[in-house]
Amino acid sequence: MAPPTTIHKFESEEQVAVALAIYILHLSVKSIAANGTFSVVLSGGTLIHTLRKLTEPPYVSSTDWSKWLIFFLDERVVPLDHPDSNYKLAYDGFLRKVSIPESNIYPIKEKLSPEEAADEYEERLKHLVANGTLKTSPTTGFAKFDLMLVGMGPEGHVASLFCWHFQRFEKKKWVTFITDSPKPPPRRITFTFPLINSADEIAMVVTGEDAADAVKVALGKHAADYYPLPVQKVSPEGGLTWFLDKEAASEL
Numbered sequence: 001m002a003p004p005t006t007i008h009k010f011e012s013e014e015q016v017a018v019a020l021a022i023y024i025l026h027l028s029v030k031s032i033a034a035n036g037t038f039s040v041v042l043s044g045g046t047l048i049h050t051l052r053k054l055t056e057p058p059y060v061s062s063t064d065w066s067k068w069l070i071f072f073l074d075e076r077v078v079p080l081d082h083p084d085s086n087y088k089l090a091y092d093g094f095l096r097k098v099s100i101p102e103s104n105i106y107p108i109k110e111k112l113s114p115e116e117a118a119d120e121y122e123e124r125l126k127h128l129v130a131n132g133t134l135k136t137s138p139t140t141g142f143a144k145f146d147l148m149l150v151g152m153g154p155e156g157h158v159a160s161l162f163c164w165h166f167q168r169f170e171k172k173k174w175v176t177f178i179t180d181s182p183k184p185p186p187r188r189i190t191f192t193f194p195l196i197n198s199a200d201e202i203a204m205v206v207t208g209e210d211a212a213d214a215v216k217v218a219l220g221k222h223a224a225d226y227y228p229l230p231v232q233k234v235s236p237e238g239g240l241t242w243f244l245d246k247e248a249a250s251e252l
């Protein structure tokens with residue numbers, strides 16, 4: 001059954017950033033009360049800039065950062081201090097400004113091949129499930145994160161799951177790899193759809209007019225008539241909430 005889907009449209013990216021901060025903080029309070037932790041998966045790209053309100057008053061003091069656990073939805077296989085690294089982007093734009101313990105942040109391991117990095121990340125997630133740090137979906141057996149913050153490329157890719165690339169059809173692996181990503185850099189690892197869709201909540205955060213056509217395909221009246229874009233496979237066990245600015249929603 002499709003998850004309950006909520007679509008929020010805002011006049012500006014600034015308003016998206018405020019609403020997103022409030023939504024995330026609300027979930028953090030709920031998850032920390034229920035589980036003692038808040039497991040959050042970050043995309044790279046424009047999402048990180050849109051998280052900026054979380055690092056500012058009054059929002060920054062509205063959560064217990066020591067209970068947050070941070071994971072990466074996809075990552076480029078480059079050193080963690082490389083300008084293409086999603087970890088570096090998240091660290092510079094968000095993580096260094098809040099007091100999440102370093103041991104609660106899970107970047108990829110450096111100096112591995114894409115295949116090794118994907119396998120290592122998957123094993124680490126399985127270990128965290130086994131020791132009770134992460135929950136499991138009773139339906140799928142995959143790890144169940146409290147929240148995934150998912151961006152979307154202008155052609156409808158999410159994570160590093162691209163149109164015309166087989167990784168989007170993966171059914172068994174939790175984390176896979178790609179060595180010919182159409183968007184540079186080519187070598188990446190990525191969560192697979194079964195892992196993504198085992199999440200409690202997913203926020204699709206999409207801003208800017210470049211994304212308008214793919215948003216129309218994903219959410220428009222004739223969505224079912226189109227060949228599914230990767231973004232159309234996003235369907236978490238809990239709720240799906242879209243945060244769109246006026247430009248991204250302009251074709252709806």
Ligand SMILES: O=C1O[C@H](COP(=O)(O)O)[C@@H](O)[C@H](O)[C@H]1O
Nearest residue numbers: 043044045046047151152153159
């Ligand atoms: O390459 C990537 O692209 C997507 C979308 O990025 P955006 O800049 O168009 O928002 C991003 O979600 C993903 O994490 C990243 O590796």
